[in-house]
Amino acid sequence: MFKNLWRQRVQLVEADLIRELHATNSLDEKLVQAMEYSLMAGGKRLRPILLMAAADACGTAGEKFITVADALEMIHTYSLIHDDLPAMDNDDYRRGKLTNHKVFGEAMAIIAGDALLTLAFEVVLRQKDVPPEILLNVLREISTAAGAAGMVGGQAIDLRSEGVQIDFATLKRMHAGKTGALFRAAIRSGALLAQADEKILDALTRYAEAFGLAFQITDDILDVTGDAAVLGKATGSDIKNAKSTYVSLTSLEAARNFAREAVEAAVDALKIFGTEADFLRELVTFLTAREK
Amino acid sequence: MFKNLWRQRVQLVEADLIRELHATNSLDEKLVQAMEYSLMAGGKRLRPILLMAAADACGTAGEKFITVADALEMIHTYSLIHDDLPAMDNDDYRRGKLTNHKVFGEAMAIIAGDALLTLAFEVVLRQKDVPPEILLNVLREISTAAGAAGMVGGQAIDLRSEGVQIDFATLKRMHAGKTGALFRAAIRSGALLAQADEKILDALTRYAEAFGLAFQITDDILDVTGDAAVLGKATGSDIKNAKSTYVSLTSLEAARNFAREAVEAAVDALKIFGTEADFLRELVTFLTAREK
Numbered sequence: 001m002f003k004n005l006w007r008q009r010v011q012l013v014e015a016d017l018i019r020e021l022h023a024t025n026s027l028d029e030k031l032v033q034a035m036e037y038s039l040m041a042g043g044k045r046l047r048p049i050l051l052m053a054a055a056d057a058c059g060t061a062g063e064k065f066i067t068v069a070d071a072l073e074m075i076h077t078y079s080l081i082h083d084d085l086p087a088m089d090n091d092d093y094r095r096g097k098l099t100n101h102k103v104f105g106e107a108m109a110i111i112a113g114d115a116l117l118t119l120a121f122e123v124v125l126r127q128k129d130v131p132p133e134i135l136l137n138v139l140r141e142i143s144t145a146a147g148a149a150g151m152v153g154g155q156a157i158d159l160r161s162e163g164v165q166i167d168f169a170t171l172k173r174m175h176a177g178k179t180g181a182l183f184r185a186a187i188r189s190g191a192l193l194a195q196a197d198e199k200i201l202d203a204l205t206r207y208a209e210a211f212g213l214a215f216q217i218t219d220d221i222l223d224v225t226g227d228a229a230v231l232g233k234a235t236g237s238d239i240k241n242a243k244s245t246y247v248s249l250t251s252l253e254a255a256r257n258f259a260r261e262a263v264e265a266a267v268d269a270l271k272i273f274g275t276e277a278d279f280l281r282e283l284v285t286f287l288t289a290r291e292k
Numbered sequence: 293m294f295k296n297l298w299r300q301r302v303q304l305v306e307a308d309l310i311r312e313l314h315a316t317n318s319l320d321e322k323l324v325q326a327m328e329y330s331l332m333a334g335g336k337r338l339r340p341i342l343l344m345a346a347a348d349a350c351g352t353a354g355e356k357f358i359t360v361a362d363a364l365e366m367i368h369t370y371s372l373i374h375d376d377l378p379a380m381d382n383d384d385y386r387r388g389k390l391t392n393h394k395v396f397g398e399a400m401a402i403i404a405g406d407a408l409l410t411l412a413f414e415v416v417l418r419q420k421d422v423p424p425e426i427l428l429n430v431l432r433e434i435s436t437a438a439g440a441a442g443m444v445g446g447q448a449i450d451l452r453s454e455g456v457q458i459d460f461a462t463l464k465r466m467h468a469g470k471t472g473a474l475f476r477a478a479i480r481s482g483a484l485l486a487q488a489d490e491k492i493l494d495a496l497t498r499y500a501e502a503f504g505l506a507f508q509i510t511d512d513i514l515d516v517t518g519d520a521a522v523l524g525k526a527t528g529s530d531i532k533n534a535k536s537t538y539v540s541l542t543s544l545e546a547a548r549n550f551a552r553e554a555v556e557a558a559v560d561a562l563k564i565f566g567t568e569a570d571f572l573r574e575l576v577t578f579l580t581a582r583e584k
Contacts, residue, residue, distance in 0.1 A: 024436075027445025027469045030452060035440070082406060087398035106379035107451050110402065111444050114374060114409065118439035121413050125432050132424035139431070140417050144316075147410035148327070153319025155403050160322060177319045 002282040006049060009062070013048045013069060014040065020070050020123050026115075034104040034112035035119070038077050041095050047072035047186040049283070050211075054190025054204050057270075057277040065193045067127040068138060071120040072186050075146050078116035081109055083155070089241070117146070130193060138189045145185035154178030163242045171244055172213075179219075180212030187211075199272070206269035211284050214262035218288045220245035221255050226291065259288050294574040298341060301354070305340045305361060306332065312362050312415050318407075326396040326404035327411070331369050333387050339364035339478040341575070342503075346482025346496050349562075349569040357485045359419040360430060363412040364478050367438050370408035373401050375447070381533070409438070422485060430481045437477035446470030455534045463536055464505075471511075472504030479503075491564070498561035503576050506554035510580045512537035513547050518583065551580050 017039055026032045048069030052062025062069075084091040084099040086106060091099050101109035124139055144150060154177025157170065166174070187208035191201045223238045224247050238245045246255040266284040270277045309331055318324045340361030344354025354361075376383040376391040378398060383391050393401035416431055436442060446469020449462065458466070479500035483493045515530045516539050530537045538547040558576040562569045 024439065024441050026440035026448075027442070027465060028440070028448035028452065031440055031445060031448035078406075082402055085399075085402065087402060107377075108448070110374055110377065110379060111447050111451070114370075114405075115440040115444040115448075117406065117409055118435055118444060121431065122435040122439060125428060125435065132428055135428060136417060136424055139413065143410055143414040143417065147316065147414055148318035148320070148323055148407040149316050150319070152403050152407040152410060153323060156318075156320035156323035156400070156407075159399050159403070160320065173319060 002279060002286070005279060006283075009049055009052055010045045012063065012066060013045050013073065016066050017070050017073060020067070020126070021119070023126075024119060024122065030104070030108065031112060031115060034100060034108050035116050037103060038081050038094075038100045038112070039074065039116065041077075041097055043095060045073055046215075046287075047076055047182055050183060050186040050208075050280075051190040051193075053279045053283065054187040055194040056190075057204065057273055057280055058191050058194035058196040058200055059276060060194035062190065064129070065127065065190065068124050068142075068189055068193060069186075071123040071142065072182060072189070074116045074120040074123065075142070075151075076182060078113040078120070079151060079155070081113040081116070085109060088159070120146075127193075134192060134195065138192050141185045141188050141192065145181040150177050150181030150185070151179075152177075154181065158243075161244060164244075166244045166249075168249055171246070171249055175216040176209075176212065179216050180209065183212040183215070184208040203269050203272050207266050207280060207284075210262045210266035210269060211280075211287075214259050214266060214284055214288050217246045217255055217259040217262065218290065220247050221252065221259065222291070223247075224252060263288050294571060294578070297571060298575075301341055301344055302337045304355065304358060305337050305365065308358050309362050309365060312359070312418065313411070315418075316411060316414065322396070322400065323404060323407060326392060326400050327408050329395060330373050330386075330392045330404070331366065331408065333369075333389055335387060337365055338507075338579075339368055339474055342475060342478040342500075342572075343482040343485075345571045345575065346479040347486040348482075349496065349565055349572055350483050350486035350488040350492055351568060352486035354482065356421070357419065357482065360416050360434075360481055360485060361478075363415040363434065364474065364481070366408045366412040366415065367434070367443070368474060370405040370412070371443060371447070373405040373408070377401060380451070412438075419485075426484060426487065430484050433477045433480050433484065437473040442469050442473030442477070443471075444469075446473065450535075453536060456536075458536045458541075460541055463538070463541060467508040468501075468504065471508050472501065475504040475507070476500040495561050495564050499558050499572060499576075502554045502558035502561060503572075503579075506551050506558060506576055506580050509538045509547050509551040509554065510582065512539050513544065513551065514583070515539075516544060555580050 021036055021039060051069045051072060055062040055065055080094060081100045083089050084094055085101055092102055100112060154174050157174040158178055187204050191204045223235055226235045228235045246258060263284050267281055270281055313328055313331060343361045343364060347354040347357055373392045375381050376386055377393055384394055392404060446466050449466040450470060479496050483496045515527055518527045520527045538550060555576050559573055562573055
């Protein structure tokens with residue numbers, strides 16, 4: 001049930017992503033190809049899935065807000081393209097495929113990322129059947145989460161921490177920005193779109209923050225214990241790049257304990273919900289037990 | 293009068309830009325420094341000026357919409373930072389100062405651009421005293437103009453035209469995207485914010501398109517005839533980079549004629565306005581006679 005719904009919605013999102021991409025009248029065909037290459041490179045589509053699941057938990061079928069959900073995936077994709085650039089992480093592979101700049105060249109990869117970020121906002125504005133004030137609040141949520149106070153801010157900390165021993169508080173701040181902010185925005189956007197009240201919004205926000213933490217710690221663990229073939233990317237890259245992680249700053253065992261606590265906190269945040277939040281409960285458990 | 297109002301508004305915009313930048317709670321101080329470095333590097337602030345002048349022409353004092361005007365300057369600035377990158381135009385100087393990546397490094401320049409683009413949308417959402425539906429329309433206008441159908445699309449054509457002889461139609465499409473789209477969005481946003489009717493919006497759109505053309509042709513002419521010290525950047529770069537321009541595809545004299553015709557078309561588009569559009573009339577004339 002849980003996995004079926006996930007798979008179903010991933011298919012919906014992927015079909016919709018490609019539709020929204022081509023609904024923009026690009027001046028250059030190659031640019032669209034570069035955007036599409038990374039946008040359709042697979043992945044868990046977690047941010048759209050989270051947005052829809054949050055709306056479900058608030059009593060509105062998440063599919064209704066698929067357009068905003070698409071936008072979050074576009075922002076995530078642009079960030080991966082830029083992250084992989086030679087000047088950044090300099091990665092040749094992502095999800096088992098060549099990275100964008102390896103295929104389209106560095107310049108095109110930079111502007112394909114720029115275009116995807118811009119398209120994300122264009123796409124949010126295409127969301128139907130949502131009152132204007134609510135759409136503006138969702139845009140506020142997403143733009144704040146994606147920028148210097150969120151995702152890009154986290155990337156900046158990451159950039160400046162390479163080869164440097166950072167403290168635990170900085171590590172948490174980095175991840176709260178780099179990955180946490182967009183997860184949080186996905187979940188809060190789902191709740192805002194479903195017009196949830198403050199109490200429900202607060203509960204889902206607490207879930208989102210614990211979820212982000214659990215996800216990131218698991219990511220750090222997998223970089224040590226994971227199978228490169230299953231992950232579709234090289235393991236050990238954190239050690240190679242001398243990056244501080246939940247594992248390197250504590251231990252594998254301590255990191256596993258942190259992950260477990262975060263899952264508990266996420267599930268606890270959902271205690272005011274009934275079965276309508278089952279997907280969110282299963283998702284956090286599943287993701288921390290994942291192998292990729 | 294014309295130059296005084298311009299100077300006055302540039303000061304207003306610059307003070308406001310810095311305020312809006314620091315109103316975002318960035319996770320990393322260096323990131324804000326990199327954003328501020330390029331945002332406050334001077335320039336004509338043409339896009340904010342155009343937005344405000346368009347609002348004036350519609351009978352609402354342009355200052356009222358300075359927040360949206362700021363956003364356009366942020367988008368323009370991000371595009372310059374990314375354009376200057378080694379993988380793109382590889383420029384060391386911009387407006388007589390070192391380019392962003394020369395000061396902050398390539399990785400930080402990439403994400404400072406990303407953060408400025410994201411901030412632009414955050415900042416539009418801070419605009420006060422505008423009905424939600426209108427703000428959504430303005431966001432539609434800006435996001436479409438900044439992305440694959442506009443500015444980034446034009447950059448993609450530019451990228452793919454280097455060292456290649458392109459035809460005149462492609463050149464026009466490239467500039468309509470690369471510089472024209474954001475000018476157009478600035479002027480149309482000013483009109484939308486001032487709640488202009490269709491007829492006025494159409495007239496200003498025609499002005500905007502002619503303005504963009506006149507501006508770009510002048511830019512191409514200055515790259516041949518200009519004084520590097522006055523321009524604050526190297527001249528002859530189009531020839532050096534084998535870029536097709538209005539001059540290279542025709543002649544200096546023909547380009548000057550095109551510029552003159554575009555100015556006439558811009559002024560003609562304003563014939564339904566009285567003195568409230570004088571600034572726009574003087575602006576296009578002034579800019580085509582400029583030396584930098």
